[in-house]
Amino acid sequence: MLSQPLTAASPMAWILAIAAAIAYALPALTTQHLQETGARRCLRLAWALHALFLGWGLLGEFPRFGFAPALSITAWLVLTVYVVEQQLYPQLSSRWPLSIMGSLAVLLAVVFPGSPLHVDASPWLPLHLALGIASYGLFAAAVVHAALMGHAERQMRQGADHDGGLPLLTLERLTFRFVGAGFVLLTATLAAGWFFGEQLYGKSWVWNHKSVFSLLSWIAFAVLLFGRNRFGWRGQSAVRVLYIGAIFLLLAYVGSRFVAEVLLERVA
Structure with a gap:
């Protein structure tokens, strides 16, 4: 390497x-x-x-x-x-x-x-990266809304006026809309890497920490959406699963690149 x-x-x-x-x-x-x-x-x-x-x-x-x-x-x-x-x-x-x-x-x-x-990279690589980063953005927006939702719930328990700006149910609805949209893009990103990895990166799908964490995040978000639609999951239980999926997703690309660029001080 x-x-x-x-x-x-x-x-x-x-x-x-x-x-x-x-x-x-x-x-x-x-x-x-x-x-x-x-x-x-x-x-x-x-x-x-x-x-x-x-x-x-x-x-x-x-x-x-x-x-x-x-x-x-x-x-x-x-x-x-x-x-x-x-x-x-x-x-x-x-x-x-x-x-x-x-x-x-x-x-x-x-x-x-x-x-x-790399100038000789596949012309489809920017689209693949865009899909992945867009899913990051949507899940990050979901995490921000979930944090606002948690803040609103704590204020309600303490009997204080909610100053978050949006009603609790609106925050919850927006959170899961972002999760659903991010899941679609994450699925497209993983599918492209699985089926077209050789054209995109010059090699087929490799089972490394990046792919494992990506798959774990996909499973976490799939479980969250299934539980929401099938069992009506909401509140802190659903938010915990969202946070777990977001951590897995963060470790998948950002974590691996951080190790290479900062801890190892090189570009693989």
Whole structure:
């Protein structure tokens, strides 16, 4: 197995990343002084700068990809969901955790930009990667909504007013919609890797830790959706299964790439 050291991000990538991180951080650092309208504008500006940063990393002079860009794209997709949902549910309020998540994700991606993408790769490989990352984003959105749902439930038990912005049943419905959509994309991603692995990566399906964790995550989400539809699973029991599946999915690609890029300091 050949390896090569990781190279640093370009100056343009650093400029875009720092600008996006500052725009993300403003709503969190100035919570008491920035009005809700101003905070939303900052988040949208950060979202746009983040998109430019991702585009530069994937389509720029030296395209590259790795565990940190995967997390960065996932965070950007979650924020995309947030921007859309704010149009449908203006009362939605979770700018502080999303600001922190966006800042950390974009800075992590510029510190660990990943490995150069091979120019001789299959033309279908970007589609396969897009399906996988999109499933990451949808499951991440489900986890965020599940966390909001758990917060709302705790407030209800304590007799406090729910300040999460959305009713509990709406949060639950959105959570499982994201799980269902993510499961469809994850199934398509695994099916493509199983049937077309040789065309995509030059080798057929290999049973390694990445494929094992991917399959475990698929099983966890399948069990969750079956239990929801057949037995009406809801509440914390269902959320625990969601978290287990999300952890398996995180370990599948991000975990393996983190070990190679950070702990081993190389690109396999």
